[in-house]
Amino acid sequence: MVDRVEGGFVPAIATEPPRGGVADAVFAALCAAIADGSLTSGMYVHEGAIAKALGISRTPVREAVQRLRSLGLIDAQPGHHTRVAFITPERTAQALSVFVSLFRSVCLEVAPRAEASVIVPMRAALDAFGAARDAADDDGMAVANFGFYDAGIRASRNAVLQSAIEHVVYLIRLGGLQLPARIDVEAVHGALRGVLDGFEGRDASVAVGALDLLVELQIPR
Known part of the structure; x- marks a missing residue:
């Protein structure tokens, strides 16, 4: 499940992150949002807004987004907005x-x-x-x-x-x-x-x- 935040989306993660840490929890939550259709192609993923809304540092959010990018699920270009990828x-x-x-x-x-x-x-x-x-x-x-x-x-x-x-x-x-x-x-x-x-x-x-x-x-x- 994700919530709208300043034009983007923030995942809901457990108060106590599972073994593997906060980055794994954010990554899993974003993947789950893709799976249930809450997070679809073209939607913005704002690292700063997610970190602020969850009360965590930006580092684990950036790590989670980079993992999604390596899988081809996120388009992230320096100086550009980070968005969920379009799949042909x-x-x-x-x-x-x-x-x-x-x-x-x-x-x-x-x-x-x-x-x-x-x-x-x-x-x-x-x-x-x-x-x-x-x-x-x-x-x-x-x-x-x-x-x-x-x-x-x-x-x-x-x-x-x-x-x-x-x-x-x-x-x-x-x-x-x-x-x-x-x-x-x-x-x-x-x-x-x-x-x-x-x-x-x-x-x-x-x-x-x-x-x-x-x-x-x-x-x-």
């Missing part, structure tokens, strides 16, 4: 291809040992996606889709894989908001359904096979 359809398609490759590894690792702690939130996210689809709620579908795959990612025991795939997801989230037309919603829903079937049956091959629907997905240009 071509880059969105590239990010989706990387995501599919990485999530295959998640399926191979997690599906054979999937427990209710993974399956229940996946099923809930699938139901939420279906409800949003029926209501023609694009943002609701995006949030549900993000939540579905996040449940699988969080169950991975490979921290490097988790980090890599989460960063790609934010690129897809931003890019998806800027596409000139809607993607094939039924293909996305079919991939979700197939991945869930694989996790419920503890059959990684079924889950991996379902991802082929995303490989064939056409990104509007």
